[in-house]
Amino acid sequence: MKYEKQEVELSEVAKNGKNIALSKSSFINHVENNLFKEVDITSFSSAFALIEYILQDYTNNKANEIEISSGAYLRNYSQ
Structure with a gap:
């Protein structure tokens, strides 16, 4: 330490x-x-950028789908 x-x-x-x-x-x-x-503390910027990307992807996704890979989406179906 x-x-x-x-x-x-x-x-x-x-x-x-x-x-x-x-x-x-x-x-x-x-x-x-x-x-x-x-x-x-600049090394934190990449982690925050990734979190921001995930949040934007989640909030922009109006069709209730989650991008699980580049161009591949998983739709959330209600049961």
């Missing part, structure tokens, strides 16, 4: 009780306020 460019042994963290974890809301606040200036 690295924190502030320094190696930290997990056993040492457990011994001295130093907690370096953030809650989800604290993490979001840090990201929104640019407090992680040294951290590169």
Whole structure:
């Protein structure tokens, strides 16, 4: 585990009780306020782009079909 460019042994963290974890809301606040200036978060963009594509595909699909492969659709039939 690295924190502030320094190696930290997990056993040492457990011994001295130093907690370096953030809650989800604290993490979001840090990201929104640019407090992680040294951290590169661009790798998340591809994951968010995929999620956005899936959501758009789902919401744009008016015929109640799901694209299961490029050009292949599965229609949801009610029972």
